[in-house]
Amino acid sequence: MVEILIMLELLAPHLPLLDLICIGTGYALSQAIVFRAGTFSVATSGFAALGAYCAAILVVKQGFHPALAVAMGTLLGLLAGLLLAAPLARLRGVYQAIASLAFVEILVAFILYFEHLTGGPLGFHGIPRLVKPWMLVVIMLLTMGMLYVLGQGAIGRAFEAMRQDPPVAASLGVNPTKYHVISFALSGAIAGLFGGLDALRNFSLTAEQFGFSILIATLSAVVLGGRRTVVGPLVGVTILVLLPEIFRPLAHYRQAVYGLLLVVVMAFLPFGVYDTLRLRMRDRRLAREAAAQGGARP
């Protein structure tokens, strides 16, 4: 008991890192879900901005209950995802990336413009800190659980087929538009949810918070950790959050270390740290089984 208390005491100063990991994982999951459906959209930070400003405005200006405000933020993210799905469904690959990037930039511009609502360039301040770290952990785990369950069933199978070979998916009866819309709705809702949570733990919001840098950080986390499993994004975000802490002495070279790490991972662990390890373990298990049966490997 005492040991646990001492542990908690030691960990307490690092609690803000836990916050960052949970929020970052939420964003990374939102990003990973569109990748899993074979879409190259980077709209996550835009959905997050909608959820964050929605929750902050409702709590501070309208006196909403925080849970309701976050729920509204989630809903707004979901609606934005649905709206964005239609035009993006007509595009492929890098064109989707550019169009979704434009969506994010337009949103950031709107946040700067509607000063009376969002605080404009000065930011939105005086948000009460209502979200506790344990809530973030619970909601993150619930989200991961839901995405895992969803991935095991029909939706996961359809996503998998669309990611690997869209024409084949269609020739098996998978309606590409339907799953495209589902992936965007999920991506929007998850980013809206974690955006709302982020707003209610950070005291203030600024438009830049949802600009290009968060987008890059989210993409990096997904590439680093893995994009096919729900644990991959968590691993990626954890590495990216903890790395600067571990390499404090290298603080000046942080961006360089960041870049180097990404290059190394992409070259040697092409499916991300977690997903690659999982695949290797599977291969080893299959080899063991084959050896046990005395059968030759295919």
Next chain:
Amino acid sequence: MTVLKLQGVGKRFGGLQAVAPFDMSIEPGRITGLIGPNGAGKTTVVNLITGVYKLSHGRVLFGEQDLTEAPRHVVARAGLARTYQTIRLLPDATVVENVIIGMYRHQNTSLLAEMFGLPSARAQTQRFRADAQALLERFGMTRYANYPAGALSYGDQRRVEMMRALALKPKVLLLDEPVAGINDVEAARLGEIFRGLADEGMAVLLIEHNMRFVTKLCDYVYVLDGGELIAQGTAAEVVSNPIVIEAYLGEAVDA
């Protein structure tokens, strides 16, 4: 009784008439062949049937359903399964996952049940797994169930593709050059499987340019050349047709 009927179907690309309007009917319990030399327009016909290309003329009828304007996934849901000339599996997915994705058209759970993994969704996945195991057994592939499909040998990948097509429990099975790159013994074995499927009442459409395989197997044959239907009839009729011989072997030279 015709399950798939093409009425005056044709395709023009810009000014080029790739396939001149023609009729074709595919019946259950029968293996129908579509043959022709390279460049005859066979692949174009496949793409017209499966909804990849828009028709320039004519109509495609599937039982009572008009599939003339239908996109690919609607054609598949109506009950048409296909294999590809070059194998197209989901290489990262395991063999059993590749087969289960073929059962997509038999799903009957709601989106909400799938979203939250409700018992109905889980039961359905279990059922699909059992069905997939049965198919794997039939093709002697049980021990490769959990291997990534991309790791298998060419012949085994062909089997996986066949199993995936059969997982749709299709009314029409479209085989696009299924024995290309396969030796005669293996081809004969596949031929027996196709015959078995036809005997069970499936309509099989075999696209081939291997004359020998087609004449041995098909009940009725259509011959394309240069985008035109030049002959049709039983295998024996078609091979003895001078027009067909000319298309395949070239013009007779006067000695």
